[in-house]
Amino acid sequence: MARLNLGSYEDGGGADGSDGPVRIDDPSYLVGVPDEFQRLWTPHRMVYIQQGDPGHHDCPFCVAPSMSDEDALIVARGTHAYALLNLFPYNSGHLLVCPYRHIATYDEATPEEVAEIGSLTQTAMRVIREVSKNDGFNIGMNQGAVAGAGIASHLHQHIVPRWAQDANFLPIIAKTKALPQLLGEVRVALANAWPHSA
Numbered sequence: 001m002a003r004l005n006l007g008s009y010e011d012g013g014g015a016d017g018s019d020g021p022v023r024i025d026d027p028s029y030l031v032g033v034p035d036e037f038q039r040l041w042t043p044h045r046m047v048y049i050q051q052g053d054p055g056h057h058d059c060p061f062c063v064a065p066s067m068s069d070e071d072a073l074i075v076a077r078g079t080h081a082y083a084l085l086n087l088f089p090y091n092s093g094h095l096l097v098c099p100y101r102h103i104a105t106y107d108e109a110t111p112e113e114v115a116e117i118g119s120l121t122q123t124a125m126r127v128i129r130e131v132s133k134n135d136g137f138n139i140g141m142n143q144g145a146v147a148g149a150g151i152a153s154h155l156h157q158h159i160v161p162r163w164a165q166d167a168n169f170l171p172i173i174a175k176t177k178a179l180p181q182l183l184g185e186v187r188v189a190l191a192n193a194w195p196h197s198a
Helices: 043-051 060-066 111-132 169-174 183-193
Strands: 074-077 081-085 095-099 136-140 157-162
Touching: 060 074, 060 081, 060 095, 074 111, 074 183, 081 111, 081 183, 095 111, 111 136, 111 157, 111 183
Parallel strands: none
Antiparallel strands: 074 081, 081 095, 095 157, 136 157
């Protein structure tokens, strides 16, 4: 490991009182005691330290439409419903279609909401297929927490693109999904391909 010379004090010694420069490649010269933990540096989460989490009681699907498309990961907005990327995707391009209205289950949706959820879903399939060249889709709604809905209070339909080789040992053994694109990049690609009349 390379050594960094941090200079010396006027008496010619290092910061540790030795005669030479301070060595930072040796833990004994550093503040603190090494431990068994690995560090995963996540500077993007500084927002929680600096601002807290003021929206943790709010429904994210009710809040998202009030934000910019970029910040909320919204791909398309309709009259009664909109499409946005799943913040915790199963695969790249995993979209959610949500009504603006805060309803929990599909039977509470109006005919207009049902029609637009269906229309946005069809358009999303075409756009994802064009952009991602996927082989198939999983489409569905989890109704209620008992059925697996992460946010059970607000209806949302999942559109998950699938590829023939998208399942490997990572999700099975390591409970980890490998995602080749960042969410912002996926949002831009899908939004740019979305037909403006849809």
